[in-house]
Each structure stands twice: as structure tokens, then as C-alpha cells.
Amino acid sequence: MSAAFRAAVGPYLRNPAVVFGGLVSLGWLLVAALAPLIAPFDPLQTLLPLASPLSANPLGGGTFWLGTDLLGRDVLSRLIYGARTVVIYATLATLVAYLVGIAGGLLAGYRRGRVDQVLSFVANVVLSFPVLVLYIVIIVVIGPSAANIVLAVTFGSAPVIFRLVRALTIDVASRDFVAAARTQGESDWRIMLLDILPNASGPIAVDACLRLGYTAITLGTLGFLGLGLPPPTPDWGTMVNEGRAMALAFPTLVIFPCIAISSLMLGLSLLADGLKEVAEAQARRS
Secondary structure (H helix, E strand, C coil): CCHHHHHHHHHHHCCHHHHHHHHHHHHHHHHHHCHHHHCCCCCCCCCCCCCCCCEECCCCCCEECCCECCCCCEHHHHHHHHHHHHHHHHHHHHHHHHHHHHHHHHHHHHHCHHHHHHHHHHHHHHHCCCHHHHHHHHHHHHCCCHHHHHHHHHHHHHHHHHHHHHHHHHHHHCCHHHHHHHHCCCCHHHHHHHHHHHHCHHHHHHHHHHHHHHHHHHHHHHHHCCCCCCCCCCCHHHHHHHHHHHCCCCCHHHHHHHHHHHHHHHHHHHHHHHHHHHHHHHHHHC
16 A cells, blocks of 8 residues: 555544444445345345244244334345435435536536526525425425436435535636636636536535435435335335334334434434545645
């Protein structure tokens, strides 16, 4: 391992928030990736309704480590496959929102003038609505599906990302190296993508970690409200919704998916906080 690499990575590995948050986030990513290998049962298979945790499968071949739900599906298997659902769709929705928000923010912050006024007005109009209400209205109007959830999250999140990127672009665009690039005759998009965006990537990366956690919670909230992915797709929010009717008698039906959502959000939040702390410490030293 080279000295340059150790110098670059060392501050992050010495930050407890980065290490713990990264391990939790990476853990869920591995669970999602290895779901077919580590899930003890088919998440859609009906086995034994409302079996208690640690009970044996009467049909033979395994243990219900976290019990089963009202339809007899293994809770642990659905949690594992639910991680795949959250990781895939939360990441996809966040990436699409960032593509839209970054493109608009770069354009508005660099061009300014009427372009900035129009894009900022559109963003402010969208932000004037409560974001959860906006998600619900969009899903109710166009119907619950994976593509529509990505569209709703993009529509609700892109304006916030736009404002962040716009502010960063205005700051970076005023620096000397951007003026030098203009003098050399580089195109606007080349300057925005190769000069401005890399120098604004730190705050964007921190916000992306938080945004990914918010999107995971949004998917859980929509699933809890019955507006998430269509059943029987394993989804943590839908699991909470399905188990709430029996929550007093069988609290584990609600507790385990809530723990899954909370732990993922905690990991991403700690990772974002740690990255921010390291970036601020490096900025103070420079």
C-alpha cells in the first residue's frame, strides 16, 4: 500500500463515524447482494402462519429465526430480500434525482440570468409542497410501481439537490481556474463537468449519503401507507403495514423491519457525518 494511498484513506479510517457507518451500510449492501444465498426460505413461500421466532419448520428443513408473518412467510427471508428491494430502488431513485438536480444546478449556477431565474422558480414551486404529500399525490395519481416510485422521489428530491449544486457552482465558478478555462476557450459543459463539478464533489457526496437514507425511509413510508411496490414484493415498509394489525400480539412482525430501516438510516447518517468531519478537518489544515 503506497504512502499516498495511506495518507488519503487514513483520515477516514481513523474516524469512528465513517468506520461504523460504512460497515453498517456495507453490511446491508452485502445482505442485498447475497440474498439468494443467505435467505433460509423463499420469501414468497407460505409455510406456517404466525410462527414464533426460533421455532422449527414443522415441514422440515430449517428454523424460523425471526418467526413468520400472517401468511406464513419467513420474516428473516423477507427482511433479507427486502434489503435488496431497498438498496436497488433507493439507489436508483437517488441517482436519477442527482442526475436531474446536478444538471439543473450546474446550469443555473454557471449561466445565471434568466436560466437561473426559471430553474430556481420551478424548484421553489416544488419545494413549497410538503415532500411526503407530494410523494403520495404522485403515486396516487399515476399508481404504485417501481418506475413511478423512482419518478416521485426524483420529482421531490431533485429541487433540493438543485439548490445545493447551484450554490456550490456559484462559489466555484468565481475562482481563478474557471476564468482561465474560459480564456482558453473551453466549452461551458466541459467547464461545468470537468472543472466545477469535481471541486464541488465533497458536499455533494455527504448529501448523497443522507439523501440515500432519506430515500430508504421514503420507500418504507410509502410501503407502510400501501403505496409502495406492489405485493408480494418483499419490502420493509409493507412488512410493517402488514404486521401492524397483529402488533400487540406479535410485536416482532413490526419490530424487525423497523430495526432494519433504522439501522440502514443510522449507518448512512453516521457515514455522512464522518465524511463531513474529515472534509472540514482537511479544510482547516489547508
